[in-house]
Amino acid sequence: MDSIAIYGLGRIGRQLLRSAVRNDLFVPKVVCDIAPAGTLAALLEVDTNYGRWPGVTSDEGSISVDGRRITYLNSRESLPQWGELGVDLVVDCSGRAVTREVARLHLENGAKRVLVSGPSATADDCDAVLLPGINLDDFDAEAHKIISMASCTTNALAAVVKVLLESTGIRHGVFSTVHAYTNTQSLTDQPMKSRRDSWAGAENIIPSSSGAAKALGFIWPDLKITGKAYRVPVRTGSIVELNAVPEREISTESLRDLFRSAATAGPLKGILDTFEDEWTSARVVGDPHSSIVDLPLTQSFNGLISVAAWYDNEAGFSMRLAETAVRLAS
Known part of the structure; x- marks a missing residue:
């Protein structure tokens, strides 16, 4: 290459x-x-x-x-x-x-x-949003000249959404991502374009918007999911939690088994992983997976499902970017 x-x-x-x-x-x-x-x-x-x-x-x-x-x-x-x-x-x-x-x-x-x-501003700003393990096989060399890889959060969520859509279905859902601070934030308190970003990124929990729901909609137009982000004082390592109403009910253990299976075989192998034990964000720093489902935090309750997935917002996304570049260049 x-x-x-x-x-x-x-x-x-x-x-x-x-x-x-x-x-x-x-x-x-x-x-x-x-x-x-x-x-x-x-x-x-x-x-x-x-x-x-x-x-x-x-x-x-x-x-x-x-x-x-x-x-x-x-x-x-x-x-x-x-x-x-x-x-x-x-x-x-x-x-x-x-x-x-x-x-x-x-x-x-x-x-x-x-x-x-990064996530294209609108669906018209790229020819396709293609994510490894999700829809990269839809790549059309003649039609796709500008390809978006969306965001790290989109990639983390997409793996979870794919597993759920193919098993329980999703009526609607809400996600929250707890995300490491980034260069768009300020080191000290000062006026910024976004009011909340005006406070020091390494000293505050800062609510923020997330474009992941819009990017997921480019892949699954009928998906009914919305969400938000919270920037927190860690240098890298993030977690996203999706709470959803499934079309078909499922037990907690069966839900966890879905992700165990997806992590070991099929198109998400090497992209999705699982944690059986209890960890914090330090555990995922440098991890090349896009989405690491925390099984102890994943549960089904009273007609709702809640899935938590860790991701290194730099290393995991960059690995997918490198793999996709090889695919497109070849």
Whole structure:
């Protein structure tokens, strides 16, 4: 896989690079950002959340990881000419390609396809929302040029929703995600665009909106689910809880067995996992699964079902992003 580029080396872009290289999925042909290569190499070498990555070096025009040299381009002034660079697939981790207007610029500059590491603003802002284990087999090479991977929370929820839809059905449901703080929040109290975000992210529980319900609706248009998020003072590691009314009642143990089975066989193997014991968020830091169902917290009661699923909001999502990039590039 020598025709993939990573555009944007923020939190997700850097973890995507780590996941791709260290799991022998691909080495990008080009990486881009607006920061100096030396600064980015230092952030790759020592990561607060994931520790050391020995052997990362850089010069003015490249970043080398594990002895593999990757061309680095500073994209502050202009978007690279992907066609001239031999890049077929751009994984946009800039956070700005969630609209078609921005995403299609990569196509206009010679890329054959764009994979967006975030939820598209509307269904019309991408050609498809494709998630591994969920609907990636629906990929159409001719029709799908701009593909959205939605969000980490969407991927965590989608695995749970898929299992339930195929077994008990879902009449309607409400989810809440307790999510690690992110770079969109402030370190100290200061006025922000969102009033609640005006308070220090590392010192407060901050209610927030979640686009996961909308993204799930792009995949399952008839799904009746809504939800919200709470940002909490942890650096990574999140949990989402879905409370739903099923179409067919199920016992607690049978409900738990559904997820045990899905984790060991079928399209969600390697994407969904389960916890039999009682854990906290520290247990999922660095875990490559998209969704880890906490079985002790999962239950059926009086016609309701409640499913809790952990996820490393950086590492798990980045692993799926890397796997999807390989699929699209091939």
